[in-house]
Amino acid sequence: MTLGKISGTFVDFSEQTHKDLYLLPWSAEDWKTEMQDMLKAGIDTVILARTMRFGAVYYHSSFYETHLERDYIRPFMEAAGETGMNVYISGMISDHFFNSDDSDFVRMMKRDVFIYEKVITELLDIYWEHTSVKGIYISHEADNENMASPVRFAAAQDFFGNLYSSLKGKTSLPILSSPFFTKSVKPGELADFWDRFLDRPMFDILAMQDGVGCNRDINPSDIPGYYALLAPLFRERGIEFWNNVETFSFNPGFRDSGFDRSKIWLKSAPIDRVDQQYEAGKDFVSRTITWEFGHFISRRQAGPDFYETFRQWNLQGR
Numbered sequence: 237m238t239l240g241k242i243s244g245t246f247v248d249f250s251e252q253t254h255k256d257l258y259l260l261p262w263s264a265e266d267w268k269t270e271m272q273d274m275l276k277a278g279i280d281t282v283i284l285a286r287t288m289r290f291g292a293v294y295y296h297s298s299f300y301e302t303h304l305e306r307d308y309i310r311p312f313m314e315a316a317g318e319t320g321m322n323v324y325i326s327g328m329i330s331d332h333f334f335n336s337d338d339s340d341f342v343r344m345m346k347r348d349v350f351i352y353e354k355v356i357t358e359l360l361d362i363y364w365e366h367t368s369v370k371g372i373y374i375s376h377e378a379d380n381e382n383m384a385s386p387v388r389f390a391a392a393q394d395f396f397g398n399l400y401s402s403l404k405g406k407t408s409l410p411i412l413s414s415p416f417f418t419k420s421v422k423p424g425e426l427a428d429f430w431d432r433f434l435d436r437p438m439f440d441i442l443a444m445q446d447g448v449g450c451n452r453d454i455n456p457s458d459i460p461g462y463y464a465l466l467a468p469l470f471r472e473r474g475i476e477f478w479n480n481v482e483t484f485s486f487n488p489g490f491r492d493s494g495f496d497r498s499k500i501w502l503k504s505a506p507i508d509r510v511d512q513q514y515e516a517g518k519d520f521v522s523r524t525i526t527w528e529f530g531h532f533i534s535r536r537q538a539g540p541d542f543y544e545t546f547r548q549w550n551l552q553g554r
Contacts, residue, residue, distance in 0.1 A: 240278020240550030244525035267315030288328035396438035410440035427465035449482030456512035463520035479517035
C-alpha cells in the first residue's frame with residue numbers, strides 16, 4: 237500500500253468525543269471495514285488511546301472490572317490481524333494526572349505505574365499471538381503547565397522513567413507517548429523544559445500534539461518555531477519525533493447549548509487547515525499521525541464525501 241501524509245491514527249473507545257456514535261458495539265467485521273477504509277486512505281497504524289477508563293478495562297481481565305462484561309479489544313485485534321493493520325496497545329487514562337494536587341500527584345503516579353504494569357502485561361499475554369502488535373502507547377500526556385511545580389515535575393519523571401524501565405524488561409516493543417504544549421511558553425522555554433525533563437530513558441517515540449484543534453490558541457504558523465528546537469533535542473536522546481495533527485475543531489454551538497454532552501462538541505477540521513498543519517510540521521518529524529480518523533475522517537461518521545476528500549489529499553504526492 238501507499239502510506240499517506242498522515243499514516244497513523246488514534247482510536248478512542250470512549251463516548252467522550254461523540255456521545256451517540258462511539259465504537260463499543262462494533263464486531264470484528266465492523267472494524268475490518270473501518271480498517272480497510274484507513275488502509276485505502278494511506279493509514280497503516282492504529283493506536284489505542286486507552287484500554288482502561290475510570291478503573292474498568294475494555295477487555296476480559298483477571299484483575300480489573302470490565303466495561304459491560306464484553307471484550308471490546310478482541311474484535312478490534314482480530315480485524316487488525318486480518319487486514320494487516322499495525323496496532324499500538326495502551327494503558328489507562330488518568331484524570332489525576334491533571335486534577336490532583338502536588339502531594340496526591342506523587343502518590344497517584346506511583347499507583348499508575350502499578351496499573352500500567354498489570355494492564356500491559358495482561359494485554360501482551362492475551363494478544364501477543366497477534367503479529368499486529370507493534371508498540372505500546374502511554375496515555376499520560378506531559379505538558380509544560382501541568383509539570384510546572386518541582387514536585388509534579390519530579391514525580392512525572394519518576395512515573396515515565398520507572399514505567400519505561402519496567403516495560404522494557406517485558407518487551408522490546410517501542411514506547412510511544414503524545415505530549416502537548418501551550419503558548420504560555422516560547423519555543424526556547426519549551427525546549428528547555430524537555431531538555432530538563434528527559435533526564436533518563438522514558439520514550440522511544442514522542443508524537444507532539446500540534447494543538448491546532450484544541451482550544452490553546454495555537455496556529456499552524458506557530459508550529460515550526462517549536463518543532464525546530466524540539467527535533468534535535470529528541471534526536472540527541474534517541475527519541476523518534478512524530479507530529480500528531482489534530483483533525484478536529486471545537487464546535488461553538490456546543491458552548492451555546494450549555495455544554496450539553498448529548499450534542500457533538502468536536503467537529504471535523506477543514507482539509508485546508510489540516511494541510512497547513514501537516515506542512516508546518518513535516519520537515520521536523522519522521523512521521524505524522526492524527527487524533528483521529530474514527531470521529532473526524534471516517535466514512536461512517538464524517539461522511540463519504542469528507543472521507544474521499546481526505547483520502548485524495550492524504551495520498552496526493554505520495
